[in-house]
Amino acid sequence: MKQQFWHDCWDNTHIGFHQDELQPLLVEYFPNLLEPQDSRVFVPLCGKTSDLFFFADRFKVIGNELSAVACRDFFQENQLIPKIQETMSFNIYQQGNIELYQGDFFALSPEQFQPFDWIYDRAALIAFPQDMRIEYVQHIKHFIKANTRVFLLTLEFPQEEMSGPPFSVDENEVMRLFKDYKILKKTQRDLTGQKFARRKFPVTKLIEKLYIISK
Numbered sequence: 255m256k257q258q259f260w261h262d263c264w265d266n267t268h269i270g271f272h273q274d275e276l277q278p279l280l281v282e283y284f285p286n287l288l289e290p291q292d293s294r295v296f297v298p299l300c301g302k303t304s305d306l307f308f309f310a311d312r313f314k315v316i317g318n319e320l321s322a323v324a325c326r327d328f329f330q331e332n333q334l335i336p337k338i339q340e341t342m343s344f345n346i347y348q349q350g351n352i353e354l355y356q357g358d359f360f361a362l363s364p365e366q367f368q369p370f371d372w373i374y375d376r377a378a379l380i381a382f383p384q385d386m387r388i389e390y391v392q393h394i395k396h397f398i399k400a401n402t403r404v405f406l407l408t409l410e411f412p413q414e415e416m417s418g419p420p421f422s423v424d425e426n427e428v429m430r431l432f433k434d435y436k437i438l439k440k441t442q443r444d445l446t447g448q449k450f451a452r453r454k455f456p457v458t459k460l461i462e463k464l465y466i467i468s469k
């Protein structure tokens with residue numbers, strides 16, 4: 255997906271992926287996965303998700319999002335006024351425990367940050383077509399340190415029934431992308447016939463899967 259595609263989505267409010275309520279599997283599973291020392295979470299391709307607030311109660315949250323519209327709306331819609339720092343590659347919006355790095359994910363470097371305890375991937379991996387998923391995972395691996403766990407949500411559906419994004423990413427692909435990592439398939443839900451965020455997809459099967467990935 256070219257960056258312009260996503261800028262156009264935000265500029266024209268074509269954001270069917272945005273979910274107004276918290277991600278149900280995050281709310282149900284995440285609290286039981288926490289270790290006492292966990293304190294930092296990274297949310298790549300975060301859009302303006304409310305899930306950032308779910309983390310911010312307890313965590314320092316670093317989000318990354320390409321679109322300035324998304325970052326602006328995230329704070330504005332929640333009646334928050336962030337401090338904005340402009341750097342060479344990113345505009346950094348900061349308010350309370352939340353910092354959003356607005357700019358290209360692939361330009362982010364792990365050296366910019368202390369290690370993360372968690373990486374939260376909702377609609378990030380599945381936002382990319384196959385060739386870009388390989389690049390995305392290569393880059394995300396730079397952020398996976400000894401204690402980092404990835405909370406990865408995927409969708410599976412017959413890809414031929416709908417062109418992405420989102421794209422179907424099946425278990426075999428997750429295994430291939432993260433080979434050499436520990437992969438725990440935590441749960442799945444059948445969303446067939448139901449809405450995914452704001453959209454209902456024309457597909458005959460739709461399964462959401464949750465994996466926990468670590469070194």
Ligand SMILES: C[S@@+](CC[C@H](N)C(=O)[O-])C[C@H]1O[C@@H](n2cnc3c(N)ncnc32)[C@H](O)[C@@H]1O
Pocket residue numbers: 257260261271272273298299300301302303318319320321324357358359360376377378381419
């Ligand atoms: C499918 S949306 C998911 C947003 C969010 N995770 C959510 O759950 O609502 C994908 C997001 O990735 C952002 N994005 C796409 N390419 C990006 C890139 N190279 N760097 C940073 N963000 C990017 C898009 O602007 C879009 O907001």
